[in-house]
Amino acid sequence: MALDDTAPSIAGGAGAVEAEAVRPLLTAAELEELDAAYAPYARRDAYGSMGRGELRFPRRAELVLRAVLLVPVRFVAGMLLLVAYYLVCLACTLFVVDGVAEGRRPRLEGWRRVAVVRSGRALARAMLFVFGFYRIRVTDRSSPNADAEDTHQDQSEELEIPGAIVSNHVSYLDILYHMSVSFPSFVAKESVSRLPLVGLISKCLGCIFVQRESKASDSKGVSGAVTERVQEVCQDKNCPMMLLFPEGTTTNGDYLLPFKTGAFLARVPVQPVILRYPYTMFSPAWDSMDGARHVFLLLCQFVNYIEVIRLPVYYPSKQEKEDPKLYANNVRKLIATEGNLILSNLGLAEKRVYHAALNGNNSPIHQKDD
Template sequence: MALDATAPTGDGGGGGEAEAIRPLLLSGEEAEELDATYAPYARRDAYGTMGRGRLSAPQQALLALRCILLVPLRFVAGMLVLLAYYVVCRVCTLSVDGLAEGRLRLEGWRRVVVARSGCALARAMLFVFGFYWIRETDRSSPNAEDVHQGHSKEMERPGAIVSNHVSYVDILYHMSVSFPSFVAKESVSRLPLVGLISKCLGCIFVQRESKTSDSKGVSGAVTERVQEVCQYKNSPMMLLFPEGTTTNGDYLLPFRTGAFLGSAPVQPVILRYPYRMFSPAWDSMDGARHVFLLLCQFVNYIEVVHLPVYYPSEQEKEDPKLYANNVRKLIATEGNLILSNLGLAEKRVYHAALNGKSRAIHQKDD
């Protein structure tokens, strides 16, 4: 089943500042060839690749007006929301063990306050970014024939939410609905404001490059947490983006198996961002410019489809790659997404080429 094509679209959005709207380092033909080769990361909105497309005089005037009226107000409002949640987390973690080590486990009223205020303030942050309405379709109640045989009436709780990854806005949406925990680099736990918040979210902090005995690695830590979620109702559900990076929203990259190694059921969710001029997808654009353009957009929209919990078969439990591929095909079919074999490594090559650097870069995948 496809998403409803009649969903509302934004009324147009910002572009870049005058100094940011500079020509690409590649010729037009070279840029088009790259966009075709690396289609999942190519930006198709009115502002072009990397958000450096040329704007007409009326568009520049409208951008300037939005910059003056919207950006300062939304920036201040966003900071107030962030500070408010930091204060809530600070109060709820007073005299709690494990805070310094990042192994925080909130229970009772502390967990309730942190979770409920987190959902509300995440929705407030979406409102600040112009996501006033969210169109949701709930298909999360499966038919009896859709569930593998052998499951009792008290079905096993899904261990993770698996979602396609389009933008950092994805995280805000999921926080506002289910308040899950995430996988984050260990350095995030030390950031001002965000560090404490990430600990209260129950994030898994990993050293991605470490292979020592003190580090279980990303897959090991995720598998352990997913299994814990299935066993304990009070454990925050994991949110995982199996693609490992963001796309322009029209494609679905190969899934990594980390979310599926625990053989636990998963909750698939599909996110789409309808737009008219500026796409909220974070593909080929740098972060600062993307945030600026998003703040300049009067209205943004999200379309969300919640699919039924996917219970793996015995064969899928024994073969995580098969499990991951089957869930990927389901999400692609239900979301009208195009399957692609590209990954994070190719995205890095694409970005390097857009910036005039050699295409022959060799960086280890995160």
Template sequence: MAVDDATALSELDSSIRTEEEIAAKPLLPAPYPSPSAASTTTAPMAEESLEELDRRYAPYARRDAYGPMGRGPVGAVEAARLAVAAAVLLPLRVVAGLLVLLAYYLVCRVCTLWVEEERDGGEGEGYARLNGWRREGVVRCGRALSRAMMFVFGFYWINVYDRRFPNAEDEPLDQCKNMERPGAIVSNHVSYVDILYHMSASVPSFVAKRSVARLPLVGLVSKCLGCIFVQRESKASDFKGVSEGTTTNGDYLLPFKTGAFLAKAPVQPVILRYPYKRFSPAWDSMSGARHVFLLLCQFANYLEVVHLPVYHPSEQEKEDPKLYANNVRKLMAAEGNLILSDVGLAEKRVYHKALNGNSLPRALHQKDD
């Protein structure tokens, strides 16, 4: 489904929402007024900088009941609900989640017995070349246990809208599937739950930080999945399988890295949405521990998945990975009603530092630290 027609692209452009079309509420508090005359002179400049942050960093702003960083004030009813869940639901889910993770670790341990780990530069890189019963065990158990883990996290039902085969009624399904084989899955990145869903659906390989390979339990699992380990800050991280590079609040779509498009092969666009009432499963401006705590304390969480038709690149897109990535991004934004934004990981860190109490000039100075 190559978008190589100028008219089609212009229609996509006109259907995509931009940040200017949405009146985003302030994300950061206004600075306290200073009694000195010198500070009064520079106050308007600080105000303008904060307004700019509100616009540029909107993809990371939380708008649920718990507010920025998950530290906002909550009502008495919500506080009581959270206390009950923390006392009853949280311990059960923590134990169940650890048991599921341990079970998959043991599966991976058995499937890698007497298999030498592939190494690159003296460091273990994984077991991507497992085959036969070993690969079958990793894949089948991975899909089942990933879905079990999502159930533990409160994702009891997942609504999946499959648009991959729009003409399936006219052609045999097997023939359609043989024609529609993507080389990579390109998805928006909203939460760590994204990984669990993709594992439960197809068990693909992921791009992960090199430090993930050294984590207890998770390290072996990631190696068995054939993860590609990269240095996050290195340019080499722009490798296959990486799309946005960081998580958002689910309303925005960040620029895609070109790694998944370098092979010139078709890609499978997937859109993930996390509807919520009180707590958003999006991992945007909150610490990992606090986010997991609040997610496990919510009785039910929701996920909607849209599988778009496989995108086949035009000859021009094959020669220009940036054009290919941008056209897929525009298509996903139009189909998913997402807002295109150009901010990235560095800006996200500035926003987090500002929320944590750093002054704006200091946060901007620490942007590349």
């Protein structure tokens, strides 16, 4: 999963123009109308659209105090955890020549795999603690009732192990939670594999690196690579389970976008998981805010919350195996119902239009959506 960078850049101009470029250029009425049209991406917490809403003096003073007391400590602690896990991954991949240097997933087995997984889970949970997620409320519905068991009994006899975790997508924090519990791999941009620290970690996670704009005729594409990996999970116990966000982008947490079929082409069972982030002032959802500002405000919040609902493994029927779109739609409806989420027909393209409008740009840059 590669979180999309939707805010367009505006070049040129003096300081005043640059200041305008980072603030909503709409009247209150226009902004309200825009938020209604693009409701899945509208930010409704105390900080408003793009996280730049006006705060009263007491709130601003409180924010400054939190920035002074919390941000430096949490930032340093987070970096130490990141470096610590990088060192674990570095030690576990020493003398492992199976594709590490070429950017491929290292085949870790035995103590190496155990060390990477166990330390990864622990440090991911520690990172969430640093971000203020001290307690995580989990509702486990993974034991289906008798009716649910009868529904797909004939299919579940063959495939008991899910090939992928399918989750709604609200924030980059989703990945940290899933790492702390299941330690799955996911889809990332190819450039991530070359990043300092994060590059090696993502390889040890078993990420699938893709070039979104690649037109090469020999390229399997994202869907092909995901299908191949999901099938591998069902055959190799050392292969990390895939974490897939079928919506393709993040929302404000109240909506569920249409599902892409990539997670369902392998025709194997999936594990549905629902994530919600209750809040009072700052919403951890990454919807209409730039990354740096989002991390800053997240670190300024004393306490953050995650609510998790783990649903039973979904075993596709024969008809669903033959029709990936039907499979995807049925899982989407289940997640929406169990998570009390609103179904929306919008997607990544509309999100980019919304972000462009917030920035006063009526001609958003059109990018290919995989």
